Amino acid sequence: MNSGEFEPEIVAYACHYCAYAAADLAGVMRLSYPPNVKIIKLPCTGKLDVLYVLKSFEQGADGVFVAG
Secondary structure: OOOOOOOOOEEEEEEOOOHHHHHHHHHHOOOOOOOOEEEEEEOOHHHOOHHHHHHHHHOOOOEEEEEO
């Protein structure tokens, strides 16, 4: 990959019982995801405050993924 190629920084907010469990299972199966994806485990994404999403963009994230 060229050093000049765009690599978006993605923040993923994942529900502990749903999406994070799937990501954890992928790790157990030795599957991988790009290092530019940062996963944050939450008790429930239904209670995710929009200010955290906006703060992610403010701190440099190119995209935010909310999975529950």
